[in-house]
Amino acid sequence: xxxxxxxxxxxxxxxxxxxxxxxxxxxxxxxxxxxxxxxxxxxxxxxxxxxxxxxxxxxxxxxxxxxxxxxxxxxxxxxxxxxxxxxxxxxxxxxxxxxxxxxxxxxxxxxxxxxxxxxxxxxxxxxxxxxxxxxxxxxxxxxxxxxxxxxxxxxxxxxxxxxxxxxxxxxxxxxxxxxxxxxxxxxxxxxxxxxxxxxxxxxxxxxxxxxxxxxxxxxxxxxxxxxxxxxxxxxxxxxxxxxxxxxxxxxxxxxxxxxxxxxxxxxxxxxxxxxxxxxxxxxxxxxxxxxxxxxxxxxxxxxxxxxxxxxxxxxxxxxxxxxxxxx
Amino acid sequence: xxxxxxxxxxxxxxxxxxxxxxxxxxxxxxxxxxxxxxxxxxxxxxxxxxxxxxxxxxxxxxxxxxxxxxxxxxxxxxxxxxxxxxxxxxxxxxxxxxxxxxxxxxxxxxxxxxxxxxxxxxxxxxxxxxxxxxxxxxxxxxxxxxxxxxxxxxxxxxxxxxxxxxxxxxxxxxxxxxxxxxxxxxxxxxxxxxxxxxxxxxxxxxxxxxxxxxxxxxxxxxxxxxxxxxxxxxxxxxxxxxxxxxxxxxxxxxxxxxxxxxxxxxxxxxxxxxxxxxxxxxxxxxxxxxxxxxxxxxxxxxxxxxxx
Numbered sequence: 001x002x003x004x005x006x007x008x009x010x011x012x013x014x015x016x017x018x019x020x021x022x023x024x025x026x027x028x029x030x031x032x033x034x035x036x037x038x039x040x041x042x043x044x045x046x047x048x049x050x051x052x053x054x055x056x057x058x059x060x061x062x063x064x065x066x067x068x069x070x071x072x073x074x075x076x077x078x079x080x081x082x083x084x085x086x087x088x089x090x091x092x093x094x095x096x097x098x099x100x101x102x103x104x105x106x107x108x109x110x111x112x113x114x115x116x117x118x119x120x121x122x123x124x125x126x127x128x129x130x131x132x133x134x135x136x137x138x139x140x141x142x143x144x145x146x147x148x149x150x151x152x153x154x155x156x157x158x159x160x161x162x163x164x165x166x167x168x169x170x171x172x173x174x175x176x177x178x179x180x181x182x183x184x185x186x187x188x189x190x191x192x193x194x195x196x197x198x199x200x201x202x203x204x205x206x207x208x209x210x211x212x213x214x215x216x217x218x219x220x221x222x223x224x225x226x227x228x229x230x231x232x233x234x235x236x237x238x239x240x241x242x243x244x245x246x247x248x249x250x251x252x253x254x255x256x257x258x259x260x261x262x263x264x265x266x267x268x269x270x271x272x273x274x275x276x277x278x279x280x281x282x283x284x285x286x287x288x289x290x291x292x293x294x295x296x297x298x299x300x301x302x303x304x305x306x307x308x309x310x311x312x313x314x315x316x317x318x319x320x321x322x323x324x325x326x327x
Numbered sequence: 328x329x330x331x332x333x334x335x336x337x338x339x340x341x342x343x344x345x346x347x348x349x350x351x352x353x354x355x356x357x358x359x360x361x362x363x364x365x366x367x368x369x370x371x372x373x374x375x376x377x378x379x380x381x382x383x384x385x386x387x388x389x390x391x392x393x394x395x396x397x398x399x400x401x402x403x404x405x406x407x408x409x410x411x412x413x414x415x416x417x418x419x420x421x422x423x424x425x426x427x428x429x430x431x432x433x434x435x436x437x438x439x440x441x442x443x444x445x446x447x448x449x450x451x452x453x454x455x456x457x458x459x460x461x462x463x464x465x466x467x468x469x470x471x472x473x474x475x476x477x478x479x480x481x482x483x484x485x486x487x488x489x490x491x492x493x494x495x496x497x498x499x500x501x502x503x504x505x506x507x508x509x510x511x512x513x514x515x516x517x518x519x520x521x522x523x524x525x526x527x528x529x530x531x532x533x534x535x536x537x538x539x540x541x542x543x544x545x546x547x548x549x550x551x552x553x554x555x556x557x558x559x560x561x562x563x564x565x566x567x568x569x570x571x572x573x574x575x576x577x578x579x580x581x582x583x584x585x586x587x588x589x590x591x592x593x594x595x596x597x598x599x600x601x602x603x604x605x606x607x608x609x610x611x612x613x614x615x616x617x618x619x620x621x622x623x624x625x626x627x628x629x630x631x632x633x634x635x
Contacts (some may be wrong), residue, residue: 036531040529041536045436050438068470142621143558144585146560208348278462300463312455
């Protein structure tokens with residue numbers, strides 16, 4: 001009797017031990033899980049925090065420019081030439097210069113970029129030569145912008161004798177913008193399904209007709225996005241334009257591209273000296289007087305507003321395309 | 328069946344012939360635009376090398392690489408590129424110190440943690456940050472960050488490498504984040520599901536499964552960041568001072584290669600003079616540095632590339 005009772009007691013103890021052990025293990029595992037879940041939450045918090053601070057940084061940067069430059073936000077600032085008196089100085093020559101340079105950039109980079117993109121996607125056979133072009137485009141996108149400035153200085157300014165003109169600056173920025181347009185064009189074209197092309201070929205279209213009437217038409221939105229992003233980058237680009245020797249103090253306007261008498265359009269402005277918005281801003285930052293820093297801030301606010309608007313537009317267009325097009 | 332009036336020159340074939348010739352011409356035109364990319368690369372190399380050759384006839388390559396003083400505009404001229412390289416490397420290093428952790432965490436967060444909605448909202452914001460012109464970031468470094476740093480460390484001079492380095496880092500974060508995120512999102516879903524099925528948390532999956540699988544893309548992002556930082560011009564030209572100084576101390580002012588080119592270009596440039604040639608020699612050094620980083624990056628990527 002006693003033996004059996006002892007045995008039962010031992011078994012009970014053993015079972016209890018086992019239970020305790022299981023329970024113990026369970027709490028251990030639970031605490032481990034809680035710990036790892038906590039890591040999850042901590043990381044998510046850190047990630048969110050970093051992203052929010054980045055966004056706030058962008059906002060602070062913009063608001064700081066707006067507040068610093070606030071005294072200059074009036075029409076005079078847009079219609080005055082730079083001056084030795086900070087309060088009377090304006091950005092007329094700078095924004096006109098920027099606009100004219102961008103016109104040249106647009107007409108040089110966009111046709112060339114789209115043509116190269118179409119060639120690589122629609123025409124090029126898969127061989128070492130198209131690989132070579134592709135590697136070149138990728139590498140060009142990674143070359144520091146100031147190197148393009150040096151290229152333009154050696155080639156356009158002195159090699160071709162174009163001088164330090166709007167034409168030179170426009171072509172320089174076009175070189176910078178070219179890879180962006182090519183890459184955007186290729187991505188847009190790649191998204192077009194093959195049966196669109198097959199349908200066109202089936203009714204007897206030539207390769208060029210397919211490319212022009214269908215491929216380029218349907219990739220229009222994607223190309224436009226790339227063009228706008230490239231232009232936004234060209235507006236803010238400073239280093240290459242300084243390198244080709246753009247002037248920092250310009251108190252005259254280039255000849256007007258549009259005349260009142262025939263032939264209405266002239267191209268003298270291409271050969272005019274110029275300055276652009278970011279160079280004007282750089283010039284004002286470099287001066288020791290605080291009053292000029294106000295001008296710099298106001299110019300910065302305008303530049304950043306322009307680039308944000310353009311980039312925002314590009315993002316919006318891309319979003320709309322994604323939503324609209326269902327092949 | 329239509330009867331042909333002149334069986335020798337069919338009008339239909341003539342039309343086709345014209346059409347085919349036009350097609351060939353167009354194809355050739357498009358090919359030329361493609362070749363233009365190769366032309367630009369060759370032109371860059373040609374211009375930099377041809378202008379740097381007269382420079383190196385004047386200055387020996389040994390002096391160029393070992394001298395630590397860069398004073399082309401003084402009466403006693405020294406051409407030691409290391410004075411500029413030190414500035415470039417220091418600012419780049421500070422920028423990477425800021426950008427690599429922030430960018431990587433952002434990428435992991437966006438790829439593995441964020442909901443679809445959060446990701447779709449944040450990616451455009453990051454793209455906007457990429458679009459901010461560097462001259463504005465330069466203003467930011469000089470007027471906002473450096474004064475802020477001076478409150479913490481009062482001995483800091485107005486021009487220093489720390490402020491611009493930090494701002495450059497902030498500028499680069501979106502580049503790293505977006506490229507690294509693309510790489511992580513390219514990792515097949517099955518790998519994530521496998522990890523989750525074994526009871527791994529999101530964090531464990533991200534660190535132990537996704538990051539190693541995407542490592543070659545993440546390294547590509549870092550290389551892109553280094554190239555950006557090395558070639559960045561306006562931030563350092565504005566906020567780091569333009570005085571060449573052989574130092575790796577971030578609180579001192581110094582010039583980078585890019586800042587030197589800008590400072591020379593701002594002055595009167597005598598075409599063909601030694602000052603003019605020196606910026607091409609500096610530019611060539613810069614190009615070789617970015618090229619070197621790209622080659623190293625390519626090799627590292629190849630070594631770590633995972634197949635799945």
